Amino acid sequence: MIRFLLRAMLLASATSTASFSVTATDADFAACKTTLTEKAKARGLSRATAEDVIGDLRYQARVIELDRSQPEFVQTFPGYFSKRVTDWRVSKGQSLFDEHRDLLEQLSDKYGIPPHYLLAFWGLETNFGTYKGKMPVLDSLATLACDERRSEYFTGELMVALELLERESLTPTAMVGSWAGAMGHTQFMPSAYASYAIDGNGDGQVNLWDSEEDALTSAANFLANLGWQPGFRWGREIQLPDNFNYQLSGYDNRRPLSAWQEQGVTKADGSPLGDSDISAYIVVPAGHTGPAFMAYHNFRVIMRWNNSEFYAIAVGHLADRIAGASGLEASLPDLPAYSRDDIIALQQHLNEKGYDVGIADGIIGPATRQGIRAYQKDHKMVADGFPGMTLMQKIGVKSTPSESQNDDPDNRQGQKKADA
């Protein structure tokens, strides 16, 4: 019935944004494509693109599955970091530095992005081009455009992708990428591709799949446009004083380096931070037993590329390693991998005990961190806002022993009930 109504709405209003349920039928997708064809024509795309290319697009059920899937376990920093900053990536980055030295130095002069950062993005996005994704991007974007969750955004990205197809004389089969539509060596979404990608090798085409020169030049141009400050680092690993007040960590507590130095914060090797007025904040991604970092302006620029502090630390540190720096001073703690249900149980406990953390959603956001800190403070624990083993045991939330292998849904269900 609902599907019938939606189809009727689609037919009645070809200009409205098309959407329907997860279980799309062929008829639904065909109706949605008709709407997309009208939109493409209205944007000035050719009849061939609007009718033939869109007409040939296929619904990809796998894309919706991936869009809906929630990770079973909450990602820990040690797990994330050790999979991404590897010795192989460091040495591969260094050999590619030699291979592309002239180009990378030209890009550094022109855009202000040092070579080792471009190599770090390249390494993290696609393992230096060895895994660029194999999903048909136009199909994926059309599938997401015809799905209710983020229809408007993906309809826009699909239209831009079709414009790119025409502008760069690409073929639909050549446009492969991630399931969500990111393309080429540096995984640009169509809108970033259209606005910031550049023909680096001068062959008249902007091709982020086949040309490493195009991809590296485009990454440099993109980062410059995202606000990269030439001449500055991303941040660095630091050492905190023993009595550090962890309430001072996080983006809301930006201070000049000189002020952090006065508080007893040093570089990771214990040497002085320097008496500078650069604004910086402290990131403690694995709690007080793990490494600590100072984040500068360029850290936030990296997060405009991918909005994740873990990602920004990985890019920054991989860049440092490619440039010859050694690994982290602090060792990565062996943290338990909590399931979403563990975090929900923790949130419920905190709420019941009067530490308001909002809705128990299994996500550790600012309110949950605040609640954990308040609880830790009241119980004479290090108030780092991080759910360590001691805290989890103290409030009786059983944690799952290790990575995802040991996952029995029925058992976890029972555990959650017992904890509630």
Ligand SMILES: [Ca+2]
């Ligand atoms: Ca080119």
